[in-house]
Amino acid sequence: MHIKASHLLCFLLLLPFLLTVGCHRSKADITVAGSTSVEPFAELLAEEYMHHRPRSHIYVQGGGSTAGIQAVRTGAAHIGMSSRHLISKEQDLYSVIIAQDAIAIIVNPNNPVRDLTLVQVREIYSGKIRNWKEVGGKERPIILVTREEGSGTREAFQKMVMGKEEIALEALVQDSNGAIRQVVTGDPYAIGYISLGIVNERVRALKISGVEPALENIQTGRYQLVRPFLFVMREEPSGEAKAFLDFVMSPEAQRLLSTEGLIPMISKSSGG
Amino acid sequence: MRVELKEKFIEKILLLIAFSSISILALIAFFIFGEGLPLIWKIGPKSFLLGQRWVPSQGSFGILPMIVGSFWVTFGALLLGIPLGLACSVFLSEWTPPWAGMILRSGIQVLAGIPSVIYGFWGLIVLVPLVRNFLGGPGLSILSGSLILSIMILPTIISISEDSIKALPPSYKAGALALGATHWETIWRVLIPAARSGIVASIILGMGRALGETMAMIMILGNAVKMPSSFLDSARTLTTNIGIEMGYAIGDHRQALFATGVVLFLIIMLLNSLALVLSRRRTA
Numbered sequence: 001m002h003i004k005a006s007h008l009l010c011f012l013l014l015l016p017f018l019l020t021v022g023c024h025r026s027k028a029d030i031t032v033a034g035s036t037s038v039e040p041f042a043e044l045l046a047e048e049y050m051h052h053r054p055r056s057h058i059y060v061q062g063g064g065s066t067a068g069i070q071a072v073r074t075g076a077a078h079i080g081m082s083s084r085h086l087i088s089k090e091q092d093l094y095s096v097i098i099a100q101d102a103i104a105i106i107v108n109p110n111n112p113v114r115d116l117t118l119v120q121v122r123e124i125y126s127g128k129i130r131n132w133k134e135v136g137g138k139e140r141p142i143i144l145v146t147r148e149e150g151s152g153t154r155e156a157f158q159k160m161v162m163g164k165e166e167i168a169l170e171a172l173v174q175d176s177n178g179a180i181r182q183v184v185t186g187d188p189y190a191i192g193y194i195s196l197g198i199v200n201e202r203v204r205a206l207k208i209s210g211v212e213p214a215l216e217n218i219q220t221g222r223y224q225l226v227r228p229f230l231f232v233m234r235e236e237p238s239g240e241a242k243a244f245l246d247f248v249m250s251p252e253a254q255r256l257l258s259t260e261g262l263i264p265m266i267s268k269s270s271g272g
Numbered sequence: 273m274r275v276e277l278k279e280k281f282i283e284k285i286l287l288l289i290a291f292s293s294i295s296i297l298a299l300i301a302f303f304i305f306g307e308g309l310p311l312i313w314k315i316g317p318k319s320f321l322l323g324q325r326w327v328p329s330q331g332s333f334g335i336l337p338m339i340v341g342s343f344w345v346t347f348g349a350l351l352l353g354i355p356l357g358l359a360c361s362v363f364l365s366e367w368t369p370p371w372a373g374m375i376l377r378s379g380i381q382v383l384a385g386i387p388s389v390i391y392g393f394w395g396l397i398v399l400v401p402l403v404r405n406f407l408g409g410p411g412l413s414i415l416s417g418s419l420i421l422s423i424m425i426l427p428t429i430i431s432i433s434e435d436s437i438k439a440l441p442p443s444y445k446a447g448a449l450a451l452g453a454t455h456w457e458t459i460w461r462v463l464i465p466a467a468r469s470g471i472v473a474s475i476i477l478g479m480g481r482a483l484g485e486t487m488a489m490i491m492i493l494g495n496a497v498k499m500p501s502s503f504l505d506s507a508r509t510l511t512t513n514i515g516i517e518m519g520y521a522i523g524d525h526r527q528a529l530f531a532t533g534v535v536l537f538l539i540i541m542l543l544n545s546l547a548l549v550l551s552r553r554r555t556a
Contacts, residue, residue: 036519064520143410148495149328150520158329166327172412172506173495175516186401187410 029057030240034068034081035152036176037101037195038229041257042081048256049247056240065152069093072232078241080232083152095232098248100263102196103157103225104205104213106181108188113137115207118224121161124191127168132189144171145183145192153177156227157193197261218263229262304537308530320531326497328517328525335532337499341414341507342539344500345489346482348418349425353482354475356422357429361471362459364430365437384427392488395420400492409504412494417507420488425478432477436470437463469550476547480540486511510536 032042039062046058063071068080069090086095105121107113113136116124123129124142133139146167147154158167172190174180180192185202192203196213199205205213208223217223237245247253254264312320315333323334364376395416404411444466448458464471486509494506495516508516514529514536521529 062519066520066522070522148516148520150517150522150525152520169325169498170496170506172410173497173508173516175490175495175519182396183410183412187404190410 029059030079030244031077032058032060032079032081032231033063033071033077034232035065035083035229036062037083037153038081041099041197041229041260041262044256044260045248045253046244048253049244052247053243056243058244064150065155066150069232072234075234078233079237079244080230082230082232083227084155084230085228086230086232090232093232093234094236095230096245096249097228097265098231099229099254099257099265100218100226101229102213102218102223102263103153103160103193103227104196104199105208105225106184106192106194106199106203106205108184108190109202109204110188111137111204113206114204115210117209118161121208122163122165125162125167125171126165127170138189140189143183143187143190144168145180145190146171146173147180147193148173148175151175152227153193153195157225160225160227161193195261199261215258215263226263301537304530304533307527308532308534311524311527311531312534314524321535324499326513328521328528331524333524333528333531335510335513335535337497338508338510338513338532339535341493341500342483342509342511344414344503344507345417345421345493345509346479348414348503349421349482350475350479352418352422353425353429353478357426357474357478358433358464358471360426361430361433361437362464364434366455366459366463380427380430383423384431388424388485388488389491391420391424392491395488395492403504407504409502410494410506412492412506413504414493414500414507415503417489417493418503420492421482421485424485424488425481428478428481429474432474433467433471436467436474439470440466473547473551476543476550480543480547483509483536483539483543484511486515490515510539 032046039060043060046060049058050056061077065080065082065084068077069082069086070080071077072080072093080093082095083101086093105116111132113132116135120129120135124135125144125146127144129135130142131139132142144167147157154167172183174183174192177194177198180194181198181200181203184190184192196205207213208225211217211223213223213225218226231245231248233241233245249265258264311333315323320333320335321339322336323332324336325332325334326337360376360380364373368376399416399419400411400413402411403409403413403416407415440463444462445458448462449455453461489509490512493508493512495508495512496506497508498505500507510532513532517525518529
């Protein structure tokens with residue numbers, strides 16, 4: 001009886017997966033998975049692409065940079081999205097930088113602080129500076145907001161801002177750009193970091209040593225908190241995946257990305 | 273003869289179905305322990321359970337802050353939920369006029385049916401700013417979490433306590449009243465003590481619910497991995513540790529989340545068996 005029950009169970013558990021595989025994987029379908037930072041932009045691109053080619057289907061899902069790269073390796077996804085460079089043991093995969101993204105340090109609009117140096121941001125996040133008064137703000141404790149361990153945005157922030165310093169353990173942890181923005185929107189004394197493309201009028205992106213996180217400053221390299229957005233594939237793409245990648249790198253799609261707050265790759269490739 | 277055969281067949285089918293639902297539990301337990309135990313073994317049960325640093329990127333996997341966080345939040349929820357729930361169940365079983373009982377009971381049912389993400393969202397938008405503005409701190413705190421949880425565990429406490437008070441033999445109440453006790457004295461000195469084991473079981477089940485809540489807590493607690501030192505501090509529970517980090521976890525980090533699940537699983541099992549033993553004693 002037991003054995004039969006477990007057989008039946010296994011079958012029932014596997015059934016949805018069998019069905020999904022059966023339905024979704026036609027030849028013109030592309031699965032894109034990975035970084036939740038890249039996800040909204042990839043969704044936008046997929047929508048635009050499918051608008052041009054009604055026959056093709058691009059499925060975009062999150063999961064994180066590392067999971068996305070892993071999914072490409074196992075074949076669960078055709079294209080992986082990554083918000084960081086490939087590490088050494090991932091170098092065998094084929095990758096293309098589709099755009100660059102700046103990380104903005106954000107505060108509540110009611111916070112009088114407009115400008116911090118990179119060192120100040122590091123000391124705030126490592127817990128050495130604990131009061132806004134020390135950086136020209138009100139006499140109130142600083143509420144740190146960070147991303148969870150494993151997040152590509154957190155890794156990028158750790159590398160570009162913190163260096164060897166550790167993010168203080170008392171920092172609040174939120175699991176998406178949107179959730180961090182929500183906390184900073186509600187708390188006049190919070191500080192967070194999110195993709196520049198996600199910044200809206202309810203939070204203020206700080207200048208870093210007087211440099212505004214704006215497109216021209218990023219392109220000239222004056223604003224330095226910039227990370228790449230990658231598409232990762234097992235090998236040089238062909239067929240539908242290539243068509244999608246070509247579309248993503250086209251001037252039209254790159255323009256779309258730049259209106260969404262990303263830094264397009266066009267100027268770089270045409271400039272040299 | 274044929275009817276008998278059919279009966280037998282139905283019986284076996286039902287047995288199979290019943291066992292398959294239990295075997296899911298076995299599968300889950302098998303999987304969680306299989307994934308989690310190797311890591312606990314690797315870094316040592318003591319440094320896993322009593323370690324105060326959780327920094328997976330550097331290989332530090334100490335979950336004491338989460339264990340403490342879970343208990344703070346649950347304790348806070350019980351502190352608020354028990355008096356409220358008990359009062360409500362006594363009122364429902366002893367005083368309520370039928371019309372009020374209907375409103376109260378359907379209200380409690382609705383309370384039990386609200387998805388936890390709604391509680392979390394409401395807490396984030398309404399409760400968190402209130403706590404932040406009136407008491408200070410980030411607002412995303414143990415206090416906010418406990419307040420929300422206390423509401424979430426009310427239905428469990430109320431319905432089971434009410435049932436156990438109602439299940440008492442009518443002679444208890446009649447006897448107490450005949451001896452000249454007032455209604456309140458009867459409730460306080462006779463009915464509640466007599467229904468004690470059922471009430472305790474309801475509290476333990478509520479505690480299990482509180483320990484297991486994830487979505488609302490991710491939204492309200494702030495999820496900091498520091499050992500909390502006041503009710504206004506942010507905290508992380510065992511469940512939210514899994515919920516918030518599972519998206520990106522690979523390798524040891526992923527196993528450590530399963531190991532967190534092992535600890536949670538054991539705590540919940542312990543609580544449930546305690547509740548079972550206590551409610552057995554009541555019927556015996």
